[in-house]
Amino acid sequence: MKRILLPLLALLALIFVWHVWVAFGTIPKFILPSPASVFTALLDNLCTLMSSAGQTLRVTLIALVAAVLSGVGLALAFSLSRTVEMTIYPFAVILQVTPIVSIAPLVLIWVGIDHVERALVIIAWLAAFFPILANMSAGLRAVDPHLGDLFTLYGATRWQRFWRLLWPTAMPYLLASLKVSGGFALIGAVVAEFVAGSGGATGLAWRILEASNRLQTEKMFAGLILLSLMGVAIFYSFVALERWLLRYRA
Amino acid sequence: MLTATDLHFCYPEGEGAVTNGVSFEVAAGEIVSLLGPSGCGKSTVLRLVAGLLQPDRGSINWPVGDKRLSFVFQDAALMPWATVLENVLLPLSLKGKAGDRTEAALAKLASVGLEGYDHRYPHKLSGGQKMRVSIARALMAGPELLLLDEPFAALDEILRFQMNEMLLKLRRKQGWAALFVTHSVYEAAYLSDRILVMKNGKISGEFNPKLDRDKPSFEQRSSKAFTSAVANVSKLLETRQ
Numbered sequence: 001m002k003r004i005l006l007p008l009l010a011l012l013a014l015i016f017v018w019h020v021w022v023a024f025g026t027i028p029k030f031i032l033p034s035p036a037s038v039f040t041a042l043l044d045n046l047c048t049l050m051s052s053a054g055q056t057l058r059v060t061l062i063a064l065v066a067a068v069l070s071g072v073g074l075a076l077a078f079s080l081s082r083t084v085e086m087t088i089y090p091f092a093v094i095l096q097v098t099p100i101v102s103i104a105p106l107v108l109i110w111v112g113i114d115h116v117e118r119a120l121v122i123i124a125w126l127a128a129f130f131p132i133l134a135n136m137s138a139g140l141r142a143v144d145p146h147l148g149d150l151f152t153l154y155g156a157t158r159w160q161r162f163w164r165l166l167w168p169t170a171m172p173y174l175l176a177s178l179k180v181s182g183g184f185a186l187i188g189a190v191v192a193e194f195v196a197g198s199g200g201a202t203g204l205a206w207r208i209l210e211a212s213n214r215l216q217t218e219k220m221f222a223g224l225i226l227l228s229l230m231g232v233a234i235f236y237s238f239v240a241l242e243r244w245l246l247r248y249r250a
Numbered sequence: 251m252l253t254a255t256d257l258h259f260c261y262p263e264g265e266g267a268v269t270n271g272v273s274f275e276v277a278a279g280e281i282v283s284l285l286g287p288s289g290c291g292k293s294t295v296l297r298l299v300a301g302l303l304q305p306d307r308g309s310i311n312w313p314v315g316d317k318r319l320s321f322v323f324q325d326a327a328l329m330p331w332a333t334v335l336e337n338v339l340l341p342l343s344l345k346g347k348a349g350d351r352t353e354a355a356l357a358k359l360a361s362v363g364l365e366g367y368d369h370r371y372p373h374k375l376s377g378g379q380k381m382r383v384s385i386a387r388a389l390m391a392g393p394e395l396l397l398l399d400e401p402f403a404a405l406d407e408i409l410r411f412q413m414n415e416m417l418l419k420l421r422r423k424q425g426w427a428a429l430f431v432t433h434s435v436y437e438a439a440y441l442s443d444r445i446l447v448m449k450n451g452k453i454s455g456e457f458n459p460k461l462d463r464d465k466p467s468f469e470q471r472s473s474k475a476f477t478s479a480v481a482n483v484s485k486l487l488e489t490r491q
Contacts, residue, residue: 150321154391155345
């Protein structure tokens with residue numbers, strides 16, 4: 001209860017200070033609108049914003065699923081072949097360390113002219129992929145060597161070794177990476193929408209960009225609130241999934 | 251039951267031989283301890299016997315049928331995501347034979363003093379209880395030979411005594427043989443029918459404690475045979491170093 005109550009009280013205090021500051025200060029509305037006007041903008045544009053939020057969420061989730069499939073698949077390939085790992089891992093690192101903002105325009109030129117959403121998914125996938133690959137690889141290497149010996153001694157097949165030993169060992173690592181990658185996928189989707197601009201993307205980031213161009217700061221805040229809520233929902237969905245799947249540790 | 255002859259083994263990345271001509275026998279129903287300082291090759295001998303390592307030279311012979319053995323490690327090596335029952339059933343479930351053996355697994359758990367613990371997860375068990383599960387799992391495979399690699403080293407003295415008693419009781423009932431690696435002279439003297447002292451990858455001495463197993467534990471531990479076994483094995487360890 002305290003865990004929910006304390007941040008809630010902090011948020012209410014922040015909104016109160018914000019309200020007082022705007023009401024009694026001399027800050028122009030286009031720099032910092034009041035909390036009430038942000039709330040009004042949210043209600044007035046709820047349909048448009050929710051529709052855009054749905055598009056951003058769709059891109060984020062597709063990218064995340066693609067990141068899980070590719071990250072887990074590649075980590076498995078790494079665990080089976082050191083040669084594959086040595087060949088491909090450096091490229092994965094290059095993708096990770098290169099700022100996504102600098103890759104995004106290129107992806108949009110290559111893929112996004114006719115299929116903007118495809119480009120957005122690829123950019124969001126690029127942001128989400130590496131933590132899953134890195135964590136899953138670490139998880140597959142974290143097998144208890146003595147348990148591995150027992151599986152050998154009792155004649156386990158390759159499939160049994162994977163499904164009953166490697167996969168459950170790697171599961172906590174994968175779930176931890178999902179909490180990080182969920183946020184990264186959303187960031188990737190937002191960056192992609194910003195870079196795409198008005199080129200066909202109509203997600204939440206584009207709405208924020210549009211509102212910014214028109215100096216509708218309260219609408220920008222409304223979009224930001226929805227983005228934050230989406231990020232928090234993704235994060236806590238994975239926290240709940242982790243708690244359920246790893247309930248044996250409770 | 252088992253004859254190991256002239257076992258030589260060297261880890262590829264290591265310097266020098268880990269085992270350097272180890273030969274010994276284990277008879278059916280016999281507990282043989284391998285005793286020696288750290289790094290003398292005791293655990294390597296166990297892994298060679300288990301077939302987890304292949305000797306560079308020498309051989310291990312099992313005269314009667316297929317080898318049936320189980321391994322108990324110093325850490326319990328339980329699957330944290332599986333219940334106690336699922337852990338105990340592991341040797342059978344990997345062979346697809348666990349379905350109708352639940353009752354047998356529950357009986358094995360009862361035999362190690364863990365009745366009613368079947369649905370718990372390892373996370374909820376103490377160190378001693380985890381080790382009991384590990385032993386129950388090893389026995390579930392129906393071994394002729396049990397390989398124990400310092401299984402009680404991490405336990406406190408009182409628990410260690412209890413586990414020693416439990417192991418002897420189970421052996422009396424089930425009749426398996428055991429190859430037992432330990433650092434403890436007292437444990438080796440109490441548990442073993444024979445003690446093999448190892449040094450620098452070789453067996454440097456052998457001693458038979460000859461305890462009267464019909465007597466209660468405290469009488470065995472305070473008997474002349476026990477104190478003499480401890481003294482003699484300690485002497486063997488010292489003089490060979």
